Amino acid sequence: VTGIPTVAAASRYTAPVHIDVGGVIYTSSLETLTRYPETRLAKLFNGQVPIVLDTLKQHYFIDRDGKMFRHILNFMRSGKVCVPDDFSEIDCLMEEARFFEVQGMVKQLEQLRRQRAQRLARAGSQTSPPVAQHGYHV
Amino acid sequence: VTGIPTVAAASRYTAPVHIDVGGVIYTSSLETLTRYPETRLAKLFNGQVPIVLDTLKQHYFIDRDGKMFRHILNFMRSGKVCVPDDFSEIDCLMEEARFFEVQGMVKQLEQLRRQRAQRLARAGSQTSPPVAQHGYHV
Amino acid sequence: VTGIPTVAAASRYTAPVHIDVGGVIYTSSLETLTRYPETRLAKLFNGQVPIVLDTLKQHYFIDRDGKMFRHILNFMRSGKVCVPDDFSEIDCLMEEARFFEVQGMVKQLEQLRRQRAQRLARAGSQTSPPVAQHGYHV
Amino acid sequence: VTGIPTVAAASRYTAPVHIDVGGVIYTSSLETLTRYPETRLAKLFNGQVPIVLDTLKQHYFIDRDGKMFRHILNFMRSGKVCVPDDFSEIDCLMEEARFFEVQGMVKQLEQLRRQRAQRLARAGSQTSPPVAQHGYHV
Amino acid sequence: VTGIPTVAAASRYTAPVHIDVGGVIYTSSLETLTRYPETRLAKLFNGQVPIVLDTLKQHYFIDRDGKMFRHILNFMRSGKVCVPDDFSEIDCLMEEARFFEVQGMVKQLEQLRRQRAQRLARAGSQTSPPVAQHGYHV
Numbered sequence: 211v212t213g214i215p216t217v218a219a220a221s222r223y224t225a226p227v228h229i230d231v232g233g234v235i236y237t238s239s240l241e242t243l244t245r246y247p248e249t250r251l252a253k254l255f256n257g258q259v260p261i262v263l264d265t266l267k268q269h270y271f272i273d274r275d276g277k278m279f280r281h282i283l284n285f286m287r288s289g290k291v292c293v294p295d296d297f298s299e300i301d302c303l304m305e306e307a308r309f310f311e312v313q314g315m316v317k318q319l320e321q322l323r324r325q326r327a328q329r330l331a332r333a334g335s336q337t338s339p340p341v342a343q344h345g346y347h348v
Numbered sequence: 349v350t351g352i353p354t355v356a357a358a359s360r361y362t363a364p365v366h367i368d369v370g371g372v373i374y375t376s377s378l379e380t381l382t383r384y385p386e387t388r389l390a391k392l393f394n395g396q397v398p399i400v401l402d403t404l405k406q407h408y409f410i411d412r413d414g415k416m417f418r419h420i421l422n423f424m425r426s427g428k429v430c431v432p433d434d435f436s437e438i439d440c441l442m443e444e445a446r447f448f449e450v451q452g453m454v455k456q457l458e459q460l461r462r463q464r465a466q467r468l469a470r471a472g473s474q475t476s477p478p479v480a481q482h483g484y485h486v
Numbered sequence: 487v488t489g490i491p492t493v494a495a496a497s498r499y500t501a502p503v504h505i506d507v508g509g510v511i512y513t514s515s516l517e518t519l520t521r522y523p524e525t526r527l528a529k530l531f532n533g534q535v536p537i538v539l540d541t542l543k544q545h546y547f548i549d550r551d552g553k554m555f556r557h558i559l560n561f562m563r564s565g566k567v568c569v570p571d572d573f574s575e576i577d578c579l580m581e582e583a584r585f586f587e588v589q590g591m592v593k594q595l596e597q598l599r600r601q602r603a604q605r606l607a608r609a610g611s612q613t614s615p616p617v618a619q620h621g622y623h624v
Numbered sequence: 625v626t627g628i629p630t631v632a633a634a635s636r637y638t639a640p641v642h643i644d645v646g647g648v649i650y651t652s653s654l655e656t657l658t659r660y661p662e663t664r665l666a667k668l669f670n671g672q673v674p675i676v677l678d679t680l681k682q683h684y685f686i687d688r689d690g691k692m693f694r695h696i697l698n699f700m701r702s703g704k705v706c707v708p709d710d711f712s713e714i715d716c717l718m719e720e721a722r723f724f725e726v727q728g729m730v731k732q733l734e735q736l737r738r739q740r741a742q743r744l745a746r747a748g749s750q751t752s753p754p755v756a757q758h759g760y761h762v
Numbered sequence: 763v764t765g766i767p768t769v770a771a772a773s774r775y776t777a778p779v780h781i782d783v784g785g786v787i788y789t790s791s792l793e794t795l796t797r798y799p800e801t802r803l804a805k806l807f808n809g810q811v812p813i814v815l816d817t818l819k820q821h822y823f824i825d826r827d828g829k830m831f832r833h834i835l836n837f838m839r840s841g842k843v844c845v846p847d848d849f850s851e852i853d854c855l856m857e858e859a860r861f862f863e864v865q866g867m868v869k870q871l872e873q874l875r876r877q878r879a880q881r882l883a884r885a886g887s888q889t890s891p892p893v894a895q896h897g898y899h900v
Contacts, residue, residue, distance in 0.1 A: 218812035236785035260356035294850035371512035398494035536632035674770035
């Protein structure tokens with residue numbers, strides 16, 4: 211133990227990858243990003259689907275919501291949906307999970323929704339509002 | 349599959365566009381920003397309405413509220429208002445949707461307001477406060 | 487319609503002005519900042535009251551709370567207090583509105599406080615705690 | 625009135641001081657930071673207690689929680705604890721107020737705690753959980 | 763007392779260490795990071811476990827959730843779990859405490875969970891939802 215950090219040997223799969231998602235900068239690794247090969251997220255980072263590179267800032271760029279991507283990345287790391295107990299953006303997160311084609315996450319979010327609906331039904335009060343689902347021209 | 353990202357061919361409509369909205373930096377694309385041509389947001393980015401460029405930082409600049417612009421951009425991407433179930437800034441977001449002249453979003457927000465008012469009426473408690481609507485000199 | 491943004495002619499009143507408020511960076515314009523000439527905020531930006539310039543970062547600097555300044559700026563833009571329905575920092579925002587001498591905002595915040603007190607009285611439960619108002623040496 | 629800002633004469637006590645607190649960057653002034661000389665915060669900035677300088681970024685560095693320092697700074701500016709009505713981090717803020725030895729703030733936080741406990745007792749429901757106070761090895 | 767800060771003598775254990783955790787930048791010191799030698803966090807910074815260095819940005823990089831790391835660092839500083847009274851991310855924080863092998867924190871979080879479950883049982887309403895624990899392929 212030297213008492214100071216030992217720098218890990220550089221490897222393509224553990225090196226930091228900077229991603230600008232709608233303006234929020236995330237740092238992850240190809241190891242995490244390509245963990246579930248059938249997802250669009252993995253295809254964006256394993257060469258199957260081309261991805262935009264911001265040459266000026268040396269960031270990859272994805273034109274999606276910045277705040278929700280945190281939960282997408284955490285799912286890639288742990289395989290579990292890990293959101294606050296009082297998480298109030300299930301619909302928005304579902305939208306992103308579908309965009310990135312993370313089927314396991316879509317299923318867990320659907321299950322979380324069912325659990326909540328059952329709990330609300332038990333508690334006898336319908337509080338979660340139906341989000342306006344229709345298209346642009348209402 | 350090379351196992352590493354393939355950089356997409358550069359195109360004017362998918363390249364990252366950096367926008368400083370009141371101090372919050374967003375990154376999107378002309379494809380998203382100009383999706384609904386009748387909106388002021390689209391006109392700011394398709395040449396119809398001139399927009400200020402921060403030459404020092406190479407960001408476009410819009411003198412509006414930074415936090416709410418997230419929801420404006422998400423609407424441009426999906427055509428749907430995607431806000432938290434307990435979203436408490438409908439009036440502020442409406443102000444921005446009107447500024448950017450996104451009629452479809454204004455309608456969906458009005459509908460969301462009606463749904464909430466009905467739910468509150470059912471629940472028998474008037475909790476959402478009337479925001480002081482009057483002009484500067486009260 | 488060229489399909490790409492048209493850069494607006496530079497003007498002193500619409501050019502981006504970067505302000506570091508307690509560490510949070512805001513971008514606005516002299517047009518917004520000097521809209522209500524009788525306020526201290528306007529005097530800081532129309533030459534009446536000198537303002538500190540961070541020459542290293544080319545930002546103006548104001549030694550006040552960063553988070554609340556968002557609402558001060560939004561008032562300058564719309565003339566209305568636009569805060570969340572469940573806004574729980576009225577006292578802190580009032581402190582800033584007084585510092586920046588924005589009388590119209592002080593009045594609207596006082597009115598918002600009265601409305602809330604009445605609603606709470608109706609709902610029969612005193613939840614908003616009196617903030618410790620006394621000076622430093624309690 | 626020139627219509628454009630007048631840059632204040634530089635002075636050691638009003639010049640911007642950048643402080644990295646656990647990764648969150650704050651900007652204040654020696655005037656604010658040294659206002660209450662008996663506090664450790666003042667001693668860190670008036671020369672009595674040495675402080676670490678991040679020479680690469682030209683920031684002073686304090687190895688403490690970034691989020692809570694906002695309230696410490698606001699107390700230095702106004703002499704009052706100004707936290708949201710539903711502030712749920714009194715214990716964490718108390719920890720920081722004690723570290724920076726701001727006695728007036730410690731007292732006001734203790735008073736705020738007592739008021740809340742009384743209110744909860746009146747409302748007949750014990751909601752604020754005792755934080756695990758014991759040392760590292762539980 | 764000179765009235766201006768005295769720069770502390772540089773030491774390896776108090777110098778600022780910048781860490782990019784999933785995109786959120788934290789600054790701490792080897793003194794804090796290596797305080798509990800049996801944790802993986804300490805081993806990452808005392809040389810036992812190699813750590814990735816982002817050579818471009820001169821930050822160490824950890825591919826984990828950025829938001830929760832704040833509480834991990836605070837535990838290293840005080841030896842106590844210091845989270846908001848209404849903290850709704852115990853499961854996500856537990857995931858990180860286990861990853862960084864901070865046993866004392868895991869125990870305090872388990873205790874906090876038990877206290878909450880008891881309180882909820884007393885209050886007679888089961889509100890905290892079981893997080894979907896199963897693996898990726900539901």
